[in-house]
Amino acid sequence: MKASAKGIRRLSLTFYRRDPLVLAPELLNKLLWCHDGRAGRIVEVEAYHGADDPAAHSYRGKTLRNAAMFGPPGHLYVYFTYGMHWCANVVCGETREGFAVLIRALQPVAGVELMHAARPRAKTDRQLCNGPARLAQAMGIAKQQDGVDLVNGEAYALLDDGMPPPDHPVQTTRIGLSKAADYPWRWYVADSAYISKK
DNA sequence: ATATTGATTCAT
């Protein structure tokens, strides 16, 4: 897939400069794109709300690890967890707010061969990107991609190919949290076979 | 259900 193809446009800075609770469901059905041709449609997201959100990495302020979260919107925040996994968030809101949206699952749409090469454990296309660490692996996102500019950078971008977000996304609680586990800040495409968990 | 894995963070 080419980012410059007709009818496909890169999401602009103004798109990202909003509250994650508004932005997260808007991100559904957008594309996460890599310059080498890999691309996937976003089917599951979670919002993290900075100082108001005990589950957010940014809750207790800026550290070396979460620095990208406090940087300008429209950049990636990539973190390492459970001793072995990388996960990708999109920084949003305004600089220094510490807002982000975690991308939890993609439906692969292009460069599927490259995704399988990057993630040999996946036996089917469904197993490629149905989880935050899985999609990061399939899309080649790790430490090096922390802080990558999605608005002006060459390597990665979020694209709008004209498919609108779903009219009625499913809204539920977030996955894997001990704090603020009751906040309904996870959204997914209702009928997608590519989400991480029902 | 359980093992894996190591950076980050918080409490001594």
Add this chain to the structure above:
DNA sequence: TGAATCAATATA
């Protein structure tokens, strides 16, 4: 300086 935590995945 040490212990607990962790936006998870793989295998059984």
